[in-house]
Amino acid sequence: MIAKFLRKTAETIRAAIPKTRSVSPEILEEALICADMDYDEVEALLDRLVHPITRDRLRFGLLELLPAFEPAPITQKPFVELIVGVNGAGKTTAIAKLANRYKNEGFSVTLGAGDTFRAAAIEQLQAWADKLALPIVSAKTGGDPSAVAFDAVSSALAKKRDRVLIDTAGRLHTHKNLAEELKKIVRVCGKACDGAPHRKLLVLDGTQGRSAINQAREFNETIGIDGIIVTKLDGTAKGGAIYSISRQLQKPILYIGIGEKEDDLVEFDAYSFTDSLVDPFFE
Ligand SMILES: Nc1nc2c(ncn2[C@@H]2O[C@H](COP(=O)(O)OP(=O)(O)OP(=O)(O)O)[C@@H](O)[C@H]2O)c(=O)[nH]1
Numbered sequence: 001m002i003a004k005f006l007r008k009t010a011e012t013i014r015a016a017i018p019k020t021r022s023v024s025p026e027i028l029e030e031a032l033i034c035a036d037m038d039y040d041e042v043e044a045l046l047d048r049l050v051h052p053i054t055r056d057r058l059r060f061g062l063l064e065l066l067p068a069f070e071p072a073p074i075t076q077k078p079f080v081e082l083i084v085g086v087n088g089a090g091k092t093t094a095i096a097k098l099a100n101r102y103k104n105e106g107f108s109v110t111l112g113a114g115d116t117f118r119a120a121a122i123e124q125l126q127a128w129a130d131k132l133a134l135p136i137v138s139a140k141t142g143g144d145p146s147a148v149a150f151d152a153v154s155s156a157l158a159k160k161r162d163r164v165l166i167d168t169a170g171r172l173h174t175h176k177n178l179a180e181e182l183k184k185i186v187r188v189c190g191k192a193c194d195g196a197p198h199r200k201l202l203v204l205d206g207t208q209g210r211s212a213i214n215q216a217r218e219f220n221e222t223i224g225i226d227g228i229i230v231t232k233l234d235g236t237a238k239g240g241a242i243y244s245i246s247r248q249l250q251k252p253i254l255y256i257g258i259g260e261k262e263d264d265l266v267e268f269d270a271y272s273f274t275d276s277l278v279d280p281f282f283e
């Protein structure tokens with residue numbers, strides 16, 4: 001599965017290297033930079049690798065770049081998740097995919113259409129809600145997103161729903177007012193339900209590769225991010241950026257998006273992801 005959608009990244013690496021049992025540091029460096037890994041991570045990896053660089057050594061070296069992560073068990077009800085990210089990163093689609101996943105796991109899900117900013121954003125989430133047969137709390141375009149978040153959480157609490165997913169407007173991380181608005185949404189969620197939002201997920205467009213690191217930092221400084229979803233990995237050769245994004249932010253990648261449909265979300269598995277990156281060096 002992972003190998004299939006990392007095809008472009010694997011092809012990029014494969015094109016850069018001759019087939020061999022071990023790989024030279026120069027070739028490794030060039031191939032990983034082609035796969036959009038940041039220079040910092042390439043250096044950190046090369047510094048640690050024992051020569052000759054074999055498949056296992058490279059595999060463990062790459063895995064070591066990723067921060068350790070133990071997912072906490074979900075005990076809150078409702079468990080409220082706020083989804084943030086810049087314009088077009090794939091937030092609304094990620095919400096549909098997560099909702100679909102939770103529903104298939106047997107959880108009841110409420111959606112909150114907190115993007116009251118972009119025309120047609122509410123309709124877009126409404127269309128997903130209809131398709132997935134899920135309740136949605138929304139307001140008119142131009143309405144107060146915090147009020148939507150408050151109502152969505154309150155409604156889920158009253159109706160004993162398991163999960164709440166709140167959409168937000170795509171925003172430029174440098175836009176001060178929008179940053180304040182995000183902080184307000186977070187505060188207001190907490191008024192509706194203690195501790196909410198329980199998870200703040202940042203959605204990053206995988207086709208942006210490591211250039212998404214700066215925006216991720218800004219979001220993290222604004223509201224504190226708990227985890228990352230990287231979307232659109234089906235159409236990019238920049239899979240190596242995953243290591244830099246996760247390492248530089250010290251945040252886990254939780255899911256990756258591999259298409260536009262509700263099923264196109266997979267849990268990020270560092271081992272199989274790393275295998276897909278390592279295999280082309282030694283095939
Ligand atoms: N190929 C591919 N396309 C995706 C993926 N995730 C989202 N998209 C597409 O990317 C576009 C933007 O997705 P949205 O979910 O609307 O993004 P958004 O962050 O909510 O955008 P705004 O609401 O405008 O900020 C849509 O055309 C999606 O179908 C993915 O994993 N793979």
Ligand SMILES: [Mg+2]
Binds near residue numbers: 091093115121167170
């Ligand atoms: Mg959206």
